[in-house]
Amino acid sequence: MSILVFVETDEGKVKKSSLEAVSYAAAMGDEVIALAFGTVDSAELAATGKNGANKVLHVSDSKLDQGNIQAYATGIAAAMESTGSSILVLAKSSLGDPVSARVAIKVGASLASNVTSLPDTSDGFKVTRSIYTGKAFANVSLNGDKKIIAIKKNAVDLKEDGGDAAVEAFSPEIPDSDFGVTITSQEKATGDVLLPEADIVVSGGRGLKGPENWGMIEELAKLLGAATGCSKPVSDVGWRPHHEHVGQTGVKVSPTLYVAVGISGAIQHLAGVNSSKVIVVINKDAEAPFFKAADYGIAGDAFEVVPKLIEALKSAN
Numbered sequence: 001m002s003i004l005v006f007v008e009t010d011e012g013k014v015k016k017s018s019l020e021a022v023s024y025a026a027a028m029g030d031e032v033i034a035l036a037f038g039t040v041d042s043a044e045l046a047a048t049g050k051n052g053a054n055k056v057l058h059v060s061d062s063k064l065d066q067g068n069i070q071a072y073a074t075g076i077a078a079a080m081e082s083t084g085s086s087i088l089v090l091a092k093s094s095l096g097d098p099v100s101a102r103v104a105i106k107v108g109a110s111l112a113s114n115v116t117s118l119p120d121t122s123d124g125f126k127v128t129r130s131i132y133t134g135k136a137f138a139n140v141s142l143n144g145d146k147k148i149i150a151i152k153k154n155a156v157d158l159k160e161d162g163g164d165a166a167v168e169a170f171s172p173e174i175p176d177s178d179f180g181v182t183i184t185s186q187e188k189a190t191g192d193v194l195l196p197e198a199d200i201v202v203s204g205g206r207g208l209k210g211p212e213n214w215g216m217i218e219e220l221a222k223l224l225g226a227a228t229g230c231s232k233p234v235s236d237v238g239w240r241p242h243h244e245h246v247g248q249t250g251v252k253v254s255p256t257l258y259v260a261v262g263i264s265g266a267i268q269h270l271a272g273v274n275s276s277k278v279i280v281v282i283n284k285d286a287e288a289p290f291f292k293a294a295d296y297g298i299a300g301d302a303f304e305v306v307p308k309l310i311e312a313l314k315s316a317n
């Protein structure tokens with residue numbers, strides 16, 4: 001039996017969350033077939049073999065460069081059929097969510113999203129899902145022959161010991177009606193790194209006193225290769241754009257490292273960051289609630305601590 005993995009790419013690079021999906025599928029022990037759409041270099045796709053892919057199917061049509069939801073769903077359903085894969089694994093993401101829902105309907109599969117564990121097949125097919133923004137877990141049973149598992153970011157260790165995978169062209173029939181919406185142009189939001197996908201996030205809160213003090217947050221983010229985020233009140237008053245607002249009512253992030261500067265750690269903010277792998281909190285109030293959720297904390301004035309961090313990073317580079 002083979003497991004199909006839908007691999008997302010961004011500007012010709014396979015996303016880390018998709019490499020985690022490949023690693024997850026490889027840990028299940030069966031043949032792993034990755035599937036990618038659009039313009040991507042073959043060497044980049046072959047390198048997913050390091051993470052456990054045995055073979056990569058590439059639908060290289062440049063019409064598919066835009067993250068076309070309907071067309072991807074059609075292509076994935078066709079690949080499941082042609083490879084005989086009854087299990088699809090993918091990363092939970094803003095693209096993966098609508099794609100996986102459509103594939104589930106097309107192939108009649110049961111779907112579990114935000115999965116954090118490998119399947120337990122000792123009695124049926126059970127996985128654990130993260131629910132309530134990471135505050136609880138649900139154990140669910142996937143019934144039926146076909147199954148879709150969308151894994152939570154950072155829930156899986158990357159396997160990195162494989163060799164290159166063979167890349168094969170794949171040309172499913174995708175009707176024109178699947179291209180009902182096309183992106184005519186795109187503008188990047190501020191910052192070099194997009195917040196929802198960022199591996200490192202540096203966020204600022206009301207403790208920074210005003211928008212004029214964000215220079216040091218941006219500089220720290222740049223040195224770390226991070227995206228910038230903020231608390232809700234900061235975007236409400238217009239110190240930062242709304243798309244940077246992190247939390248229950250904003251963007252939910254799952255970076256490897258989340259650095260919170262001058263943010264109190266209200267439950268609504270934590271709801272958007274508690275799946276981060278490592279949380280570092282800088283707050284002048286040692287009793288700030290955020291320290292309870294932190295892996296590392298610096299109780300100190302952000303205006304003294306952040307410039308020192310910047311200096312240290314500069315001298316380390």
Ligand SMILES: Cc1cc2nc3c(=O)[nH]c(=O)nc-3n(C[C@H](O)[C@H](O)[C@H](O)COP(=O)(O)OP(=O)(O)OC[C@H]3O[C@@H](n4cnc5c(N)ncnc54)[C@H](O)[C@@H]3O)c2cc1C
Pocket residue numbers: 204205206207208230231232233234245246247248249250261262263264265266267268269272282283284285288300301302303
């Ligand atoms: C329905 C609802 C939804 C919400 N959704 C969200 C959400 O999605 N995201 C979100 O962020 N909030 C949300 N909130 C608001 C949330 O409850 C908090 O009010 C908000 O997160 C507080 O933002 P803050 O930590 O930046 O500000 P504050 O609570 O004012 O905290 C500022 C912190 O900065 C520290 N500080 C001050 N000066 C310094 C300094 N010089 N150096 C270091 N530290 C300093 C202080 O000790 C304090 O801990 C929501 C609220 C409601 C009711």
